[in-house]
Amino acid sequence: MNSSRIAIAAALAAALATPAAQAQGMTEKCYGIAKAGRNDCQTDHSSCAGTSKKDGQTDAWVAVPKGSCEKIVGGKLTSS
Amino acid sequence: MLALRELQAAFADHLAGRDRVDLLALVSGDSIPAAARIAVHRHHLGQSLSAALAATFPTVRALVGEDFFGRMARDFLAGFLPTQPVLAEYGADLASFIATYGPAAGLPYLADIARLDWALNVAAYAGPVRRLTAADLSAVSSERLPAHHLALPPGTCLIDSPFPLPDIWRASQPDAGEGVVDLAAGRCRLVVLPGSAGAFFVSLSNPEADFVAALAAGSSLEEAAGVAFAADATFDLSKTFARLIRLGTFAALR
Amino acid sequence: MERATGIGLRAPHLAQLERERPAVGFLEIHAENYLAPSTALQAVERLRLDYDFSVHAVGLSLGSVDGVDEGHLERVAGLVKRLEPRWISDHLAWSISGGRYFNELLPLPYTEEALDVVARNVQRVQEALGRPISIENPACYLAFRHSTLSEPAFLGELVRRTGCGLLLDANNVFVSAHNLRLDPQAWRVALPAAAVTQYHLAGHAVNDADGEPILIDDHGSAVREAVWALYADFVRSLGEHPTLIEWDTDIPSLEVLLEQAATADRLTAGARSHACVA
Numbered sequence: 001m002n003s004s005r006i007a008i009a010a011a012l013a014a015a016l017a018t019p020a021a022q023a024q025g026m027t028e029k030c031y032g033i034a035k036a037g038r039n040d041c042q043t044d045h046s047s048c049a050g051t052s053k054k055d056g057q058t059d060a061w062v063a064v065p066k067g068s069c070e071k072i073v074g075g076k077l078t079s080s
Numbered sequence: 081m082l083a084l085r086e087l088q089a090a091f092a093d094h095l096a097g098r099d100r101v102d103l104l105a106l107v108s109g110d111s112i113p114a115a116a117r118i119a120v121h122r123h124h125l126g127q128s129l130s131a132a133l134a135a136t137f138p139t140v141r142a143l144v145g146e147d148f149f150g151r152m153a154r155d156f157l158a159g160f161l162p163t164q165p166v167l168a169e170y171g172a173d174l175a176s177f178i179a180t181y182g183p184a185a186g187l188p189y190l191a192d193i194a195r196l197d198w199a200l201n202v203a204a205y206a207g208p209v210r211r212l213t214a215a216d217l218s219a220v221s222s223e224r225l226p227a228h229h230l231a232l233p234p235g236t237c238l239i240d241s242p243f244p245l246p247d248i249w250r251a252s253q254p255d256a257g258e259g260v261v262d263l264a265a266g267r268c269r270l271v272v273l274p275g276s277a278g279a280f281f282v283s284l285s286n287p288e289a290d291f292v293a294a295l296a297a298g299s300s301l302e303e304a305a306g307v308a309f310a311a312d313a314t315f316d317l318s319k320t321f322a323r324l325i326r327l328g329t330f331a332a333l334r
Numbered sequence: 335m336e337r338a339t340g341i342g343l344r345a346p347h348l349a350q351l352e353r354e355r356p357a358v359g360f361l362e363i364h365a366e367n368y369l370a371p372s373t374a375l376q377a378v379e380r381l382r383l384d385y386d387f388s389v390h391a392v393g394l395s396l397g398s399v400d401g402v403d404e405g406h407l408e409r410v411a412g413l414v415k416r417l418e419p420r421w422i423s424d425h426l427a428w429s430i431s432g433g434r435y436f437n438e439l440l441p442l443p444y445t446e447e448a449l450d451v452v453a454r455n456v457q458r459v460q461e462a463l464g465r466p467i468s469i470e471n472p473a474c475y476l477a478f479r480h481s482t483l484s485e486p487a488f489l490g491e492l493v494r495r496t497g498c499g500l501l502l503d504a505n506n507v508f509v510s511a512h513n514l515r516l517d518p519q520a521w522r523v524a525l526p527a528a529a530v531t532q533y534h535l536a537g538h539a540v541n542d543a544d545g546e547p548i549l550i551d552d553h554g555s556a557v558r559e560a561v562w563a564l565y566a567d568f569v570r571s572l573g574e575h576p577t578l579i580e581w582d583t584d585i586p587s588l589e590v591l592l593e594q595a596a597t598a599d600r601l602t603a604g605a606r607s608h609a610c611v612a
Binding site: 083084085087088089091092095096105106107108110111112113114116117118119120121124125128129132161162163164165166167168169204205206207208276277278 | 366367369370371372373376392393394395398399400403405406409428429430431432433434435436437438440441442443445447448451475476477478479480513514515543544546548550
């Protein structure tokens with residue numbers, strides 16, 4: 001076994017020996033999600049107030065995102 | 081009258097956005113004209129698929145707002161309709177679509193945020209897999225451990241982006257404050273993992289990310305550590321390995 | 335009172351249902367939400383120990399001239415094997431053409447040709463699942479001029495050829511009757527009563543189509559009075575069957591949903607005593 005493998009083996013073994021309590025005490029920033037059922041959208045017709053005119057095929061459209069992108073700076077906000 | 085095969089093909093064409101006026105003659109109309117009746121279905125299709133995409137890409141949706149997202153979703157589905165009915169598996173192509181979508185060109189990070197949303201979605205539907213604990217790994221003799229390979233859980237994904245995706249993600253959550261995000265914060269390396277309540281991601285340092293990427297590519301622990309040390313001589317293997325085990329990054333030992 | 339009516343299980347209620355285990359007739363899930371493994375599927379498997387389940391598919395596309403998507407059918411069969419639900423159902427509609435999935439229950443012309451297609455597909459599904467399924471009448475927004483059969487006659491012939499059951503959605507009957515100018519009572523009379531296995535109930539929206547009201551089956555509100563009345567009529571004339579409350583849009587609290595189910599239970603009991611007196 002060469003010296004680098006010995007060092008790696010020792011480092012890995014040290015990680016395994018980290019006491020569980022100490023490991024749990026370490027704070028970790030995790031960002032999580034839980035997912036809802038997508039196929040319930042099958043019947044999600046709530047916003048179909050107009051039936052014939054709002055299917056978005058022909059309307060003139062101004063391309064301006066309006067959302068949390070307004071909080072992101074240092075880049076361009078619109079494509080204009 | 082059309083045979084059923086032609087009728088369904090024509091209806092499908094119409095729903096996909098190619099107006100098929102020949103359908104009008106096939107549908108009864110009265111005070112509600114045939115066109116308005118057919119339009120109900122095209123409208124519902126757009127609404128329901130747009131809603132499904134919004135649920136799969138909540139961060140993209142929050143960044144651009146409802147109107148922009150709805151229009152982008154419709155432009156997307158014109159070329160990328162689902163090919164099977166499980167909508168949790170629909171949207172794999174949205175990130176690459178956004179990358180070339182003209183109206184989103186002013187938001188250069190949007191495609192990478194879509195990659196993150198998609199990776200979280202994939203991880204959430206990858207299924208529960210038992211993770212290796214320190215005790216499991218201690219069963220291998222410490223001399224032999226470096227030669228072993230570790231498999232990551234199905235649904236795990238590494239993301240490397242020139243943009244600060246975690247900051248952008250946080251600023252787009254419903255409970256986010258008013259603080260702004262500076263794109264100059266720059267590159268991020270993330271690992272997205274299936275979790276006990278869905279999916280989650282954490283930031284990795286560059287050598288940590290190199291280490292995980294090497295393991296994911298099939299390198300042994302020793303080889304992966306070599307890659308990380310080559311990238312950064314100060315790489316703390318012990319701390320990283322403990323952290324990754326704690327996060328549930330490893331599913332099997334080979 | 336006995337809790338016989340079920341509710342559609344939706345993600346926002348999953349945790350509360352697991353915690354409180356309220357009295358309810360049964361739970362119904364959309365099959366397509368549980369074909370990929372998830373923590374939600376694990377929760378459903380735990381709830382399965384305490385509740386009867388109905389697996390309601392929305393994507394088998396039984397009216398597709400292309401035939402049933404075998405890959406999808408295999409996944410649905412896997413879920414059925416896993417949950418062993420008491421009931422399985424899908425719709426008289428199509429949603430797949432040329433390998434594209436249109437997330438919408440699309441209308442069929444009621445012709446002999448379509449009947450052959452649907453019967454073949456239903457048989458294929460029943461063969462793969464090893465048991466009969468129930469077919470739900472759709473909410474209709476249009477009718478094809480070249481239809482030669484009425485919807486109940488089409489469903490009756492489908493039952494005769496395949497042995498499938500009928501899932502009678504009272505809201506869909508109401509919506510279709512309004513939109514297609516049909517008489518819901520006449521529609522019901524033409525139905526093969528013995529094949530009915532379940533009822534569905536839901537709310538609908540009244541929208542504007544070029545200045546005319548059109549009813550939309552949006553499952554976005556409480557069951558409307560006129561639909562309760564039609565349901566009571568169904569129970570009196572077609573008998574009592576497991577009934578489900580569906581609510582998918584603007585999903586209310588679990589309590590509101592359970593109250594709708596209790597209303598259905600009371601109506602059923604009322605119809606029962608009415609039938610005894612008569």
